[in-house]
Amino acid sequence: MAKTIILEVARYRPEQEAEPTFESFDVPLNDDWVVLDALNYIKDKLDGSLSYRWSCRMGVCGSCGMMVNGEPKLTCATFLTAYDPGPIRVEPLRYFPIVRDLVVEITDFMKKLKAVKPWIVREEEKPIAEGEYLQSPEQLESYKQFSMCINCLCCYAACPVVGLDQHFIGPAAIALAQRYNNDSRDQGAEERLDVLSQHEGIWGCTFNGECTRVCPKNVDPAGAIQQYKIKAMTEWYKSLIMPWGKKSNGK
Amino acid sequence: MAKRSNEPFLWSLFSSGGMIAALVVPVLLFLFGVAFPLGWLKSPNYWDLLNLARHPLARLALLAISSLSLFHGAHRFRFTLYDGLQIKHLNELIAVFCYGGALFGTALAAYILWNI
Amino acid sequence: MKQPPAYTLYHPKWYRKRVSTWWWTEQWRSFKFILRELSSLAVIYFVALLLWLLWSLGKGPDKYLEFQSWMKDPLVIAFNVIALIFVLYHSITWFNLAPKAMPIRMGGKRLPEWMVAAPNYVVWLVISAVVAWFILGGN
Numbered sequence: 001m002a003k004t005i006i007l008e009v010a011r012y013r014p015e016q017e018a019e020p021t022f023e024s025f026d027v028p029l030n031d032d033w034v035v036l037d038a039l040n041y042i043k044d045k046l047d048g049s050l051s052y053r054w055s056c057r058m059g060v061c062g063s064c065g066m067m068v069n070g071e072p073k074l075t076c077a078t079f080l081t082a083y084d085p086g087p088i089r090v091e092p093l094r095y096f097p098i099v100r101d102l103v104v105e106i107t108d109f110m111k112k113l114k115a116v117k118p119w120i121v122r123e124e125e126k127p128i129a130e131g132e133y134l135q136s137p138e139q140l141e142s143y144k145q146f147s148m149c150i151n152c153l154c155c156y157a158a159c160p161v162v163g164l165d166q167h168f169i170g171p172a173a174i175a176l177a178q179r180y181n182n183d184s185r186d187q188g189a190e191e192r193l194d195v196l197s198q199h200e201g202i203w204g205c206t207f208n209g210e211c212t213r214v215c216p217k218n219v220d221p222a223g224a225i226q227q228y229k230i231k232a233m234t235e236w237y238k239s240l241i242m243p244w245g246k247k248s249n250g251k
Numbered sequence: 252m253a254k255r256s257n258e259p260f261l262w263s264l265f266s267s268g269g270m271i272a273a274l275v276v277p278v279l280l281f282l283f284g285v286a287f288p289l290g291w292l293k294s295p296n297y298w299d300l301l302n303l304a305r306h307p308l309a310r311l312a313l314l315a316i317s318s319l320s321l322f323h324g325a326h327r328f329r330f331t332l333y334d335g336l337q338i339k340h341l342n343e344l345i346a347v348f349c350y351g352g353a354l355f356g357t358a359l360a361a362y363i364l365w366n367i
Numbered sequence: 368m369k370q371p372p373a374y375t376l377y378h379p380k381w382y383r384k385r386v387s388t389w390w391w392t393e394q395w396r397s398f399k400f401i402l403r404e405l406s407s408l409a410v411i412y413f414v415a416l417l418l419w420l421l422w423s424l425g426k427g428p429d430k431y432l433e434f435q436s437w438m439k440d441p442l443v444i445a446f447n448v449i450a451l452i453f454v455l456y457h458s459i460t461w462f463n464l465a466p467k468a469m470p471i472r473m474g475g476k477r478l479p480e481w482m483v484a485a486p487n488y489v490v491w492l493v494i495s496a497v498v499a500w501f502i503l504g505g506n
Contacts, residue, residue: 014379070394097381105381138472160397163386164334203258206330207464208400226468229262236259272410273458278495280413280454282502283420284447288438295504297428303501304424313421317414324414327407335401337388360418367425 003029005080006087007038009050012098020098023047024087027080035075035090036064039102052102059216062150065157066102067091072154074216093153095163109153112169115195116177121188139184146179146224148217155211155221167200171211171221174202178224181231197232205229261326261350268323271316301367310364317360318353325349402453403460409453416447462487 004026012020025046027038036054043050054064057076064075069089080088096104126133155171156162162170177196181189196202205225212222287294295303303309329349332338338345391397423434437443466483 012382014382020382095386097383099379099381141472141477160334160386160390160400163390164337197256197259199256199258203256203262204330204333206327206334206404209464209467210396210400212467220467223467223470226464227470229259229266230468233259233263233266236257237263269457269461272413272454273461274491274494275498276410276413276454277451277458278498279417280447280451282499284413284416284438285444285451288435288444288447292503294435295502297424297431299504300431300502301424304421313417317417320410320414324407324411327404328411331401331404331407335388335391335404337386356414356418360414360421363418363422363425367421 005029005038005084007035007042008087008089009039009042009102010089010091010098011050011101012092013049013100020091022089029080029084031081033080035066035068035073035078035080035088038080038088039075039090050102051100060150062152065093065152065154067094067157072157072214074152074154077216094157095159096153096156104153106153108166109151109156109170109173112173113151113176116169116173116192117188117195118173118176118180120180120183120186121191122185123187133185135184142184143179143182146175146182146219146221149175149179149219149221150217152216154214154216155219158210158214160208160210161204161206165200165204168204169196169201171205171225172219174205174228175219175221175224178228181228193232193235196228197236202228202232261322264319264322265326266323268319268321268326272320272323275316276320304364304367310367314357314360314364318357321353321356322350325353403456406453406457406460409450410457412450413454458491462491 005028007025007027008022009025010020011023025038025042027033027041027046030037036057039050039052039054043052052064052066054076055061056063059074059077062074065072066075067073067090068075068078069083070091072093075090080086090102092098092102092104096106096108099105149172151172153172159168159171161168174196177192180186181192202225205222207222207226209222212220215221282292286292304313326349329345332345333342387393391401420434423430438447462484465487466478466480469483471478471483
């Protein structure tokens with residue numbers, strides 16, 4: 001008799017219920033199976049109506065973030081055997097509205113991300129004839145860690161401020177803003193400061209540190225946020241002491 | 252350009268206060284709150300302590316310690332009220348209560364140290 | 368309060384779970400975090416104590432004696448011990464978090480966290496020793 005493990009999966013079908021419920025499924029406990037494999041098994045063999053997001057199944061796309069036993073995880077990177085004998089509770093990412101079953105609505109995050117301009121901002125593009133932007137290994141290292149973010153939103157599910165304050169921009173957005181601020185090719189730090197230094201931008205953060213703990217790609221958003229706080233503080237004092245330093249922003 | 256908030260200034264008070272408090276509060280609380288009352292260490296006599304406190308550098312240091320620690324506590328407590336009790340809609344009231352309290356404490360410390 | 372399911376074609380009703388006021392009691396980790404934040408109250412208590420001490424000093428030896436006898440009360444001592452534990456918790460968590468805010472690079476590589484935290488502890492020890500020396504009547 002092959003070993004099995006029970007998955008307690010959150011279900012939410014708005015056409016038939018007002019609140020999420022849990023359904024238990026028995027899935028084979030294979031050594032090399034992750035929670036995503038178990039969900040695919042359920043959808044293939046047990047209940048085809050189960051809805052969830054996934055894509056690359058190897059930890060680079062950020063689609064399969066869910067709560068596994070109360071912890072935000074990439075289900076493609078979470079092995080079933082780590083929870084033997086189970087049961088394993090699978091729920092949609094915390095602090096996001098639930099659309100259906102394990103699918104959450106992330107438009108709010110997309111708006112926040114867009115607001116911090118996560119792209120290289122330049123006053124003037126270098127003409128192609130002048131060649132590439134050159135970057136030393138040290139310059140790359142100064143932002144590389146923050147560039148590892150795959151937007152899986154595990155950090156948002158872990159941050160209590162995200163749950164308590166809907167205006168808080170959130171760990172990943174700030175880490176990505178810092179990724180571009182630290183990039184030697186970028187000239188948009190001042191534009192981003194306007195968005196981030198609003199009260200809801202970064203100042204809601206109380207350095208809880210959960211975001212860094214749960215990040216599957218070791219981005220360390222908490223570090224990015226604290227570094228940004230120091231930068232925002234120095235900019236504030238600079239603008240106080242040297243107000244003539246401000247250039248008008250034509251963008 | 253959007254108006255920038257004054258949070259960076261408040262945060263600078265919080266972080267400097269936090270550093271100062273982390274460095275000097277434990278030893279002072281240990282000495283005056285635990286070691287001297289329990290007799291573990293000999294309590295300094297009144298006149299030595301008074302002269303130490305009266306030194307202008309000591310007065311400045313004590314003012315800085317008191318004021319910045321109070322602002323550190325005020326800032327942190329303000330956010331704990333937001334996160335713990337979810338009363339962020341009262342944020343103006345809370346800000347006045349917290350930072351007002353810290354300002355009052357600073358004024359009190361300045362008055363006491365001036366007249367010591 | 369149970370509401371009837373709300374579903375219009377192409378516009379399903381999203382479920383929004385309200386975060387409980389007691390969210391911080393649900394996990395030990397969240398509780399530790401709130402304790403860390405509440406250590407700020409211990410710091411405020413200490414400042415109050417310090418101001419009372421300084422005020423008593425300024426008012427003369429009798430008032431200072433009164434302050435000292437208050438400090439000897441067992442309940443006050445117990446309270447101070449608890450406050451001291453919280454204040455130490457503040458110091459330790461503060462120094463351990465310092466490396467995250469200050470990525471110091473030497474020779475192109477980022478220094479490991481303990482190397483940035485350690486000098487903080489050394490400074491803490493030195494300052495504590497210096498302060499204690501002054502108070503205990505060093506010359």
